[in-house]
Amino acid sequence: xxxxxxxxxxxxxxxxxxxxxxxxxxxxxxxxxxxxxxxxxxxxxxxxxxxxxxxxxxxxxxxxxxxxxxxxxxxxxxxxxxxxxxxxxxxxxxxxxxxxxxxxxxxxxxxxxxxxxxxxxxxxxxxxxxxxxxxxxxxxxxxxxxxxxxxxxxxxxxxxxxxxxxxxxxxxxxxxxxxxxxxxxxxxxxxxxxxxxxxxxxxxxxxxxxxxxxxxxxxxxxxxxxxxxxxxxxxxxxxxxxxxxxxxxxxxxxxxxxxxxxxxxxxxxxxxxxxxxxxxx
Numbered sequence: 001x002x003x004x005x006x007x008x009x010x011x012x013x014x015x016x017x018x019x020x021x022x023x024x025x026x027x028x029x030x031x032x033x034x035x036x037x038x039x040x041x042x043x044x045x046x047x048x049x050x051x052x053x054x055x056x057x058x059x060x061x062x063x064x065x066x067x068x069x070x071x072x073x074x075x076x077x078x079x080x081x082x083x084x085x086x087x088x089x090x091x092x093x094x095x096x097x098x099x100x101x102x103x104x105x106x107x108x109x110x111x112x113x114x115x116x117x118x119x120x121x122x123x124x125x126x127x128x129x130x131x132x133x134x135x136x137x138x139x140x141x142x143x144x145x146x147x148x149x150x151x152x153x154x155x156x157x158x159x160x161x162x163x164x165x166x167x168x169x170x171x172x173x174x175x176x177x178x179x180x181x182x183x184x185x186x187x188x189x190x191x192x193x194x195x196x197x198x199x200x201x202x203x204x205x206x207x208x209x210x211x212x213x214x215x216x217x218x219x220x221x222x223x224x225x226x227x228x229x230x231x232x233x234x235x236x237x238x239x240x241x242x243x244x245x246x247x248x249x250x251x252x253x254x255x256x257x258x259x260x261x262x263x264x265x266x267x268x269x270x271x272x273x274x275x276x277x278x279x280x281x
Contacts, residue, residue, distance in 0.1 A: 006032040008061055011095025016057075019091065025050035030203040032058055040200035041179045042193050047152075049205060051181050052088045055149050059123070060093055062147075066100070068120030069144025073172075075165060077155040079105035079127055079276070085151060086125040099123065104140075106130045107276030114139045128156065128164035135171050142171050153182040153189050162188060169196055228259045235265065 002023055003016050024032065027045040034041050035058035045051050059072050076082045086103035093099045104113045104126035110133070117124075117139050124131070124140065134140035148169070150156065156165055178197050182189055193200065222230045235243065247253050250271040257267040270279060 034201040
């Protein structure tokens, strides 16, 4: 029952119990047996279906005694996802404090990452560009890598990272496990799977629409020059709640923030021009 029967250690089972995990999700049930056997794997599942745990738990259990070289490399399309996945690995590794996990991505200090890599790391989670930088400089030694995970592969394709991903693949040992997760399977991702994965287990989890039924969605059509005033009226109606406002461009984030601050709201701007440490904060 629950997470028993997959070959997980007592320490990991206890960690999952402490976190309140009761039953694995469909993608986890499908992935655990294959990944515990060390098979290559292609999983198609939507965000929010538990896919990080689907690959993180088996990979933690299959780590060898560390020889300071990274054994697992997870590639993500964004720095925010890299941080999130690394945090998940750390949470699941609570019963194995000896495991060292590092997130590497652009916009954060390069020297600090080099120092951490030199001390020895078991699992590296990173964005393609920064991972390439470390491989080229020799600060990320790929000789010990046993597993590569491509998380949100379709997003990497959409953001133009596929050439970078293929370059990284060429630097890895020939004997390795490769895991690919994607919400959709465009032809380029299928080609990548065919060229680089060895007889993978392929799992497709159909998305359930239950979650959407729990969300009430409403819209207001407004002329452009009235939008700020309409937004202010809406915010008056939900003033006791936190609000996220998405805009089409970075410039519009500033315009909206200034207008709402003038109306007495507390506003924080989050866009690509904001320094990385401030974005994290």
